[in-house]
Amino acid sequence: MPNPEYDVIVVGAGSAGAALATRLSEDPSKKILLVEAGHDYANIDELPDEIRQGHATGTDLAIAPDGEHNWDFVARATSLHDNMQVPRGKITGGTSAINGQVYLRAIPEDFEAWVEAGNDEWSYEKVLPFMKKLENDLDVTDQYHGNDGPIVVRRYQPDELVDDQAAFIEAVTASGFPRTYDHNHPASTGVGPLPLNNPDGIRWSTAIGYLTMARDRPNFSISADSHATRILIENGSALGIEFKKNGEQIKATAEEVVLSAGPIGSPHLLMLSGIGPHEQLEAVGVPVISDMPGVGQNLRDHPSVHVRWRAEDNFPMPDVLTGPQKTALRYTAKGSELRNDMIAVMRWNSVNREFLMSAGLYLAKAAGEMRLVSADSDVQPELDYHLLDHPYDLSRMRDAVRMHIEFGKHPAYHGILKELIDPLPTDLVCDESLDHWLLLNAHTMHHISCTAQMGVESNPMAVVNQYGQVHGIKGLRVADLSIMPDCPRANTNSPAMTIGEKIADFMK
Incomplete structure (x- = not known):
């Protein structure tokens, strides 16, 4: 094939994706494309009030159902609750641009469990430097906190x-x-x-904290309003992606593709591209490239x-x-x-x-699942939380x-x-x-995760290894909350950014 247009394409400019793409673009020799389905606001002054305003907590004030910044997913919560709204951010910054700004970290025992699942690079000691790197804690200065990172934290x-x-x-x-x-x-x-990332009443999303650092770099591009529909895969290697923009279907190629589309978007894109449980793919007419039963399974939340x-x-x-x-x-x-x-x-x-x-x-002990119901990328997958x-x-x-x-x-x-x-x-x-x-x-705390969990290749439910690389597919990674083996004992915005930071470090 011709030389790829980019070194890395990152799909999704949310909590993990914006952090990862920003860090990768620090290397001026690497050409990075960040693809985002939602709109991009280049600075704080352009943000709509409901996005910029950080005093309110939760998506009830940040967005309305069917709003332009909300994917507006619907899920089955429990055996008695069928119609649960699952708002996710559709904007640069992703859900960090619409959330409640709670900045809680996972605790050491969460990471110990990940290590026990075969992910020794994710011990608390190895992850702590990245948690410190991303934060600017205005209240606490000690060996556990950072004070010069892109995300401002206060109490x-x-x-x-x-x-x-x-x-x-x-x-x-x-x-x-x-x-x-x-x-x-x-x-x-x-x-x-609560530690909160809303200094001076501003919802300090990754679009503000991270992308502001990267926007003027000549090796970095953002393609907003661009809905990724398929990963281009040939002979077991990812070559790029297809995405829709302004009614046009566009292809972009890269040495490596990283999915940071979130715990719904990333497994959905894998399945649309032929990677997932074969019976689901075959049922909707998607050609199977890799029968991977763990894709969409192990859905966790609080x-x-x-x-x-x-x-x-x-x-x-x-x-x-x-x-x-x-x-x-x-x-x-x-x-x-x-x-x-x-x-x-x-x-x-x-x-x-x-x-x-x-x-x-x-x-929680219970886990849910996400199922592919159509080969059409505009049709939302089925979500069953089993709360x-x-x-x-x-x-x-x-x-x-x-x-x-x-x-x-x-x-x-x-x-x-x-x-x-x-x-x-x-x-x-x-x-x-x-x-x-x-x-x-019962309802979600908006911390959906774990739908493409990391683990050793001998684990049939593991989708990626601990470096985010999809088992059996070259040049393809997942870097977002999807890869966690279990939902941590914390709100998930900080863990998502930490994942972006750590996998970016793996890729350098």
Whole structure:
């Protein structure tokens, strides 16, 4: 074939892809193309308010369903919840451009499990330098933190906490949980301020933190509004990609292709290109290049439910711009051997005058799957999360809900919480009734991952090796949350950027 146009094509300008492409382009001899399905805003001033505004947390304020910056996936959450929205960012910065800006790291035990799965390059000691490299922590200076990286991290201080957040800390500590200032310390547990990447109210996405460094490099190009539809593969080697832009089908070639399209986009593109479970590919008429049963399997996330109270009639609800998510409790479930497998966060809904305490399961036993349903790249894959589809997941969440209700009874909440409105007393009669409520109400914490997991080639479910290289296909890697063997005990934006940094280092 003719000489390739690029040294590397990176598909997806999200949390991992923007970091990876920026680092690769530091070598002026390497020509890098970054392909992004969504729109590109070249600087902060061009960003729409709902993208730039970082006070709000979560995709409910950042984007609306069917919005231009949202892939707007739909999934089956549980056996009783069929229509769960799964927003993912469709914009440079990816989901880091629409998310809640929580910057929590995976804990050392998460990486130990990855090493046990045959990925010795992913120990905590080997990953820590990249976690430090990407951050500029404004509050903590020690051997575990970075202070000159592209992603700015800060915490709300005690005098910045609104009443419900201060009450949350008081209620939690009264129940015996310790306080912590730095949730990103490797030994941290307990309640304290969340590390957030939103300095001065700006949602500090990878488009701002990373791509700003790369945009003016002559060896670096961004092709936005470009939907990748297929990997070009010939004789077991990836030669480039096809993508749609402005109604035109375009081919681009490279020495190496890296998929950073996210835990839905990357496995979807693999399957559309003939890499995946043969029965799914054959069913929709995609020629099988590599029968790889692990593609789309092992779907992981953090199940969550909201315990809801009505606010006292005379309580002045906080303005949405003050930011509803400033503190969190990370703890170990009763009887669990998995440290920090749970999280609790206090929130509010000013429109409905409600307070919500979110219970989250950080290390679930159940796993879901993603299935190819069409050879058309515009048809979304089928997502089945199987949330709480394991007795131990249900029991931990059951205990969490009951504990949250007790938190709400603490005197610190007098004058703030009026009455519990969900779950109802009938939902709390017994374990079975509460389990039913959990299955009706469980939803994603927006941390989907693990759908193209890394592992040794002898593992039939491993899609890539620990360097992100797809087993059996030359010149093709995956570098995003897809490759994690399990969802870490943390929100996933920081892990995604860490993956981008580390695989870029492998490629240099």
